[in-house]
Amino acid sequence: MDLDLSAAESFRAEVRHWLRAHVPATPLPSLETGEGFAAHRAWERELHAARLSVVSWPEEYGGRNATPLEWLVFEEEYYAAGAPGRVGQNGVNLLAPTLFRYGTPEQLARVLPPMASGEVIWAQAWSEPGAGSDLASLRATATRADGGWLLNGQKTWSSRAAFADRGFGPFRSDPEAERHRGLTYLMFPLDAPGVTRRPIGRIDGKPAFAELFFDDVFVPDRDVIGDPGEGWRVAMSTTGNERGLTLRSPGRFLAAADRLVELWRERGDASDTALRDRVADAWIRARAYRLKGFETISRTDDIGAESSVNKVFWSELDVALHETALDLLGPDGELAGEWLEGYVFSLAGPIYAGTNEIQRDVIAERVLGLPRAGR
């Protein structure tokens, strides 16, 4: 497929113009704090008012039907402008694609608009203490009840759940079934009776995720996504998506690499080619990720397991880029600030959404065609 970059230029100009006028001059407080969460929610409302919060969605749900290329362009402009982090991303990037595939029209109409506006912020609730990358060993249960389901058990590492409104994830609805079977994918309220949330601080102390305890939490049938018992398949469709471009758009790394080049100009010792080479590599890799993104959206076939290739690449790039920044800062590298926050965020990359070890297994098996093996 031919990508007409120039056709996206007027959209790019509009986005750039709007962002220039609206991006807050001083950064919002960290979205991993209560105060910051509220500020970021307000920012989502503002984006939504300009129909820029979910550009690739259909218009009826608050989007503008943007092409994949336009979405990439939006992301480039968004991060280049230094605009706030997206507090709604768990919903927009992980739940919405699942709904577009498995949701009923009623669910789409009910769930998406308040997601687009930031009115309802979603938390992903997949992991459990005994089930990190090994999703098939989930144990939190959904039991049939009158007109719905009762949730019991525990989820953990639920991103954003310290402050979010609702959560989504797979629960075991048939305790007798084999590992991958008998799961049901549900949406649930975080403020309902029976839900206890315990915020968990990440290594910079910010409550970026939470532990959730369920005690007979009622979920009506209309909040089941896909068929009961089919939760594994539903979850896997999210996973493929999560590992593709949506979770980390090229724009994010292009902007970070540009800021790194700027940091190098300001603080770098021009004669230190060791650091200069690492800055160059970060820039080159961000550019590679961008070009690979264009390649991906130009293709008409299913990228399938290649999303695992992407995930290994961006997560390693992100860590390397931020390590370079900290090293550039020398003894200031350990100090709180934008770069340190980015570094802390980057460290989660090789772990979550399936560790990079799992991704390499997937690459070996499904891209390279190596024999399946006990890992």
Add this chain to the structure above:
Amino acid sequence: MDLDLSAAESFRAEVRHWLRAHVPATPLPSLETGEGFAAHRAWERELHAARLSVVSWPEEYGGRNATPLEWLVFEEEYYAAGAPGRVGQNGVNLLAPTLFRYGTPEQLARVLPPMASGEVIWAQAWSEPGAGSDLASLRATATRADGGWLLNGQKTWSSRAAFADRGFGPFRSDPEAERHRGLTYLMFPLDAPGVTRRPIGRIDGKPAFAELFFDDVFVPDRDVIGDPGEGWRVAMSTTGNERGLTLRSPGRFLAAADRLVELWRERGDASDTALRDRVADAWIRARAYRLKGFETISRTDDIGAESSVNKVFWSELDVALHETALDLLGPDGELAGEWLEGYVFSLAGPIYAGTNEIQRDVIAERVLGLPRAGR
């Protein structure tokens, strides 16, 4: 144990003095060629005449009972002097320690003196086409015959075997036995009837090893090392040794790192800190290997599986050091010469004597105590 470095200084001075007077002014031809092999054999004779070919051996076999410290000092001086490669090293480093542990007095008296003088050069013959790192799957056989054994089958990647006089290695003497049992460790002639050798060129074309085919090759009983059927245990004792310090003494890397620093001074761009840092790292790691060597010989306990730690370290250091040299040479890095030969040699390090992957498994299991697993 306290190491009295100064006590070794007079020995160091003697070695240095002798080497200064005797090391050939122009390098010998590569020992992986017929001509070079002969020249290196002559050099071993010269070393032997000065009782410097096997300093740590007992005097009766041509050594001088040097302490481990003195041996390390000898190696430092030897490589610092740029003295020729050791054509006899397979015998001296791999066969001799096995004989000291399992050999009969008759074998020691018969085999060691001509090994020390270079009169008999030995080739290691362990690997087979189907058994590289997985020694237990050996298939070449030793069958009982009158007064000895008949060898049949094939060995490969036999270092030095293109030009050596004799070989040693384990053969399967009981085809019914389990993988690790039923092996017998033998010494055999390379020029006997029934032995066919096919030199194999390594990637610079030099016949650094050979394939060996055995067709009813007779080996007398006196050339069995240890008990028949105990070949696995005998071989493993060599392996431990091979992975320890003997195979690659610190002196080798100290000298190589010093030459790299010199190359950096001559050819390096002083403003290229990227390369400078890699030179520094090579030097630091060579120094670490030296200090670790002193630590090792100061200990009285068995280093056991820690030899696997050494092997991973020196083999990675060797590759990194030579890659740095090639990168320093820029477009000249691909040209034949001392550095390229060293690079080619270094590439074998992570593969032979048990791949580094196997070594890491050994470290995980036997040093870190992780559960044994299907690898």
Add this chain to the structure above:
Amino acid sequence: MRFVLDAEQRLFGETLDKLLTEAAPFGVARDWAAGRHEPGLALWRSLAGAGVLALAVPESAGGAGPLPVELVTAFHELGRHGVPGPYAETVATAVLLGRLPGGSPASAWLPAIADGTAVVSLALPPAVPYALDADVAGLVLTVDGQELRAAVPGEARTSLDPARRLFAVTPGEVIAEEAAAAAAEGYDMGALVCAAQLVGLGRRLLEVSVDHVRTRRQFGRPIGEFQAVRHHLANALVGLEYARPLVHGAALSYGTPDFARDVSAAKVSAAEAAYAAARIALQVHGAIGYTDEYDPSLLIRKARALHSAWGSPAAHRARVMSALA
């Protein structure tokens, strides 16, 4: 703008793949290394017949180019098959000659380059100090300051890659004045096609390694079942997967001010990815990959040689940064 090959370009690549598979280029490379050039020159003519060299020659001089996307497509295949010969040098020379101020007599070589009757070599010190295969080239050039000059080859030097026969050169007769800008463009195109060649050979090494680990058994299992081996190969793939779009992207930016920067980004990434693939191929093959007689080891050696050919990664990183900062 096309970030993937179109149907015609894909077909071109497949045609070359087929042509090269039939030509058994590893044997050709071994002959070439031994100084038996005829099979290699025959392959040169076949490839020219398939249009490869015309891609670098302007239409005005009987060519079809320069067509950078098609060139990198072709060089990807040259790399995959380990074809010997001064292809990058000839392409760089064609671009250089095509950019000389009109009417330069040297431009007369262009039609012969396009149709494959001229094999050309080139030294561009300091990044390209030796002229590859100068002994088989009908024309050997070098650049000395602003001047394009005939080059007089000296003795052959031995490379780790036996099929790369390198010649130091002495600048001779002046061919054109004020050739520095043209030479810079030739250099960029040489580095670009070298990057494409590296990605192709890295890919091939990965394919060969995957085949090897599926069949080679140790400890009772194919070694491709060991996670360490699997992850080595997955890492090789990741590197190559992201080098390829940089090469393609650089080809797309031909004619823009970003071309030199983008070529450098591509060369850094291709060199590192292909060299990593070569080291991994060697590691998973064990001793067999370390032998002269194993054909893919020719690619392992070439990966190291091309790593620093047409500008080292360090030099190209420096160019990227000076374009940025």
Add this chain to the structure above:
Amino acid sequence: MRFVLDAEQRLFGETLDKLLTEAAPFGVARDWAAGRHEPGLALWRSLAGAGVLALAVPESAGGAGPLPVELVTAFHELGRHGVPGPYAETVATAVLLGRLPGGSPASAWLPAIADGTAVVSLALPPAVPYALDADVAGLVLTVDGQELRAAVPGEARTSLDPARRLFAVTPGEVIAEEAAAAAAEGYDMGALVCAAQLVGLGRRLLEVSVDHVRTRRQFGRPIGEFQAVRHHLANALVGLEYARPLVHGAALSYGTPDFARDVSAAKVSAAEAAYAAARIALQVHGAIGYTDEYDPSLLIRKARALHSAWGSPAAHRARVMSALA
């Protein structure tokens, strides 16, 4: 020359290990981070009682030192247990003061350092621009050119390691003139004990990770059975195993012209090995290692902070090379 600890030194290390285990220093560190210093200061006094700080103070001033081998033994344990406080700063200051020309009034602090009654901090810009824990230090110094000066701490800065509370300083009253050589030696000793601390904390992270992967199950097996996990941990071990002798070797070369060079080699190697161990620990722990509440994550954070404390790896590599070339 002893390249391994003697029985007495081993016993000293074991005594500290026991003392620290009983003191539950992770809790102490959390209190320290929250500004509750008393438990940390009590631990300071215990460690001084065990002789740790006297190791840096000359015998003439009531100490037992400088005894670099014993110091690195002690700091290895401080690192393993994640003890908070300006220990390296105090040791560096003791060495600095001990080297001042005789009769400097500042030397009067030495006995109080030795017996643990004085907690001291120090800034040595540019490598050590902030004074650690200056708010609990009875004496805060800095060096400005040749002069040793009292330092006036400003606001506290937040570090990734919550137990490291850093203060920018303004040079104040002159304490001693011509202190540059003494400061250089103090810096070297600070960098050395920091290296020892890094090796100790890397070791601990490896131990904790080994324990974790033996018990954490995924896909029906302890994750320590996966080869990728095993090899990560093996690599962490290799790095640490070779950093330790460099630290010990640098301690042995105290008082020789090679001391600065050897300290730099040790710091580079310890910083890289400990940071690699921290990254691997994080990776094999998964999300739990990424949480504030998991005690060993304090060490993961400290590994990053100390990576660039007391001179970055780049700065120390530069020192090694300028000593060599």
